[in-house]
Amino acid sequence: MWRRREKMRLIKPPVEYPLETKYRPVLESLVPRDPMSRFNLKRGSPKxxxxxxxRNYxxxxxxxxxxxxxxxFNRATESGxxxxxxxxxxxxxxxxxNGQMTVGCVAGDAQSYILFCDFFDRIIEAYHDYKVSTNVIQESDFNYDNLKGGDNFDRAYAVSCEVSVSRSVEDYCFPTHCSRGERRCLLSLAKKALEQFGEEFPGKLYSMEELSESNEEKGIIMKTLPPSLIQIGVARDWPDAxxxxxxxxxxLxxxxxFEDHLRLxxxxxDANIQNAFECICVNLLKLEHLYKKLRKPFIWKAHLGWVVSSxxxxxxxxxxxxxxxLRHLPQHKRLPNVLERLRxxxxxxxCAGVYKISNIQTIGMTEVQITQLVVDGVKLLIAMExxxxxxxxxxxxVPTQK
Structure with missing residues (x-):
């Protein structure tokens, strides 16, 4: 006990400087606070x-x-x-x-994937059958010439095709959480980028009010608000910005x-997915360059790749x-197993008798590999039909388990 008291005497109290005492309230206000401490949520215990x-599937x-x-439970990102x-x-x-498996969650901002990584990493692993690791870097391949066989489908079976890609912009919350001001800033940013983009690839920007029957031939008609946007909270303030x-x-x-800041x-x-994929690769890289010029790059994390809301x-x-x-294959008992093996x-x-075949996995493979997976899989399904x-x-x- 004596030694302990002697040791306590040797510890000098912190020196108080006059200016530090005077400006302590200001200094303390500069210390970052836990975002959750700013809220006064009337909640019970986690249990x-x-x-x-x-009954959640x-x-x-x-x-x-x-x-x-x-x-x-008591965590919050900087944006709340x-x-x-x-x-x-x-x-x-x-x-x-017995329905299609969905992730059942959505990120509010890019920081969500870091702060709630225990949860999101497990979701990604379960949905994509891919092990998330900080030691593995997600790679990209936009060399569309590496895609093989995307231009020679049997047109008696292959009807049409679509390739899309989503991107989110640094320093903004995702559409599920963003404010009206953020959404309007993102639209203004897009207008600047698309104005330069249109100099090489002419096009027109339509607001939601302008999407009417006259635009049906362009494939952009929207008669009603999709329920999926309401469920994930994207439809707030519709159709603003x-x-x-x-x-x-x-x-294009x-x-x-919509679900993300932008989706190409x-x-x-004619089901020529080779040309559709080329269109995406070329124009995505152009837009990426334009956003970088505006000092608003797309969000990318080494272990997750391009980060989007879902x-x-x-x-x-x-x-x-x-x-x-497809007339016969949808009724075949082995189809679910075939689709699982093809991923x-x-x-x-x-349209009756017409089915949409698409990829499930978006991580752990490059853009070319994912599209090749769809090309090879559809050709196999046509051969089975x-x-x-x-x-x-x-x-x-029937393919072996991949």
């Missing part, structure tokens, strides 16, 4: 606030536990995104037992302030799809 996930519903929820904001889409739309830029030849459109979409009526699209942000006529998703369309038309079997065509 009391934990959502009911009994999303990735979020299968992964989230009370222990994980408790760890995230809390964990309940992130999981709300999956709570409001819990999915179906939303717009679509469409090229003069209608081959750029959607602004290339469509073709963890279902991080990595490349790329979705490639082909519409295919593809198939959904119905407005032809076999079934002639009363043949498809067992020998």
């Amino acid at each position: 009391e606030e934990f959502p009911d996930l009994d 999303t990735c979020m519903g299968r992964i989230l536990t009370l222990h994980m929820y408790t760890r995230q 995104v809390i964990f309940d904001d992130i999981i709300r889409p999956g709570i409001e739309e819990p999915g179906q037992l 939303r717009a679509v830029w469409v090229s003069k030849d209608a081959s 459109s750029v959607w602004l302030n 979409v290339a469509t073709r009526d 963890p279902a699209e991080v990595g490349t942000g790329l979705k490639a799809s082909i519409k295919v006529k 593809l998703h198939m959904e119905t369309t407005d 032809k076999r079934l038309e002639n009363n043949g079997g498809i067992d020998d065509l």
Whole structure:
């Protein structure tokens, strides 16, 4: 005890400087505060606030536990995104037992992926079947010449195609969380970039009010607000600061302030996905350069690649799809297993007998590899359809597990 008291005497109190004492309130105000401390949320304990996930069939519903929820409960990003904001889409739309698997969550800003990494990394791993690691860098490949066979589909089966890619801009919250002011700034920024972009690739910017029946031939008609935008919170203040830029030849459109800050979409009526992919690669790189000139680069993290609002699209942000006529294959008992092995998703369309085939994974592969996966998969599905038309079997065509 004596030694302890003697040691305490040797510790000198901090020296007080007059100016430091005078300006202490100012100095303390400069210290960054925990964002959560700024809120006065009337909430119970994590156990009391934990959502009911009994009939939730999303990735979020299968992964989230009370222990994980408790760890995230008192965290908030600098822009004010809390964990309940992130999981709300999956709570409001819990999915179906035998329906398509959805992630059931959405990020409010880029910092969400860092602050809530325990949760998001598990979501990405479950949805994409890809192990997130800070030691692995997501690679990109925009050399469209590396894509093979995207221009020679059997047109009796392949109807049309679409390639899209999403991007988010540094220093802005995602559309699920951004303010009206941020959304309007993003639109003004896009107008500046697209004005220069249009000098080489002519087009026109349409507001939501201008999207009418007269634009139907351009493929941009929007008669009603998509329910998906309402569920994830993107429809706030609709249609303020939303717009679509469409090229003069209608081959490319750029959607602004929808699910993400911008989404480039290339469509073709002849299923030539080679040309659609080339259109995306060339023009995406041009827009990326223009945004960098404006000192607003797209968000990129080494281990996640291109960061967007949904963890279902991080990595490349790329979705490639082909519409295919199939009569026999959709009824075949092995189809679900085939699609799982090909890592593809198939959904119905407005046209009977026509199905949309697209990639599920967007991370862990390059843009070329993802599009090649769709090309090769669709050709295999067409080969199976032809076999079934002639009363043949498809067992020998079923791919091995990838």
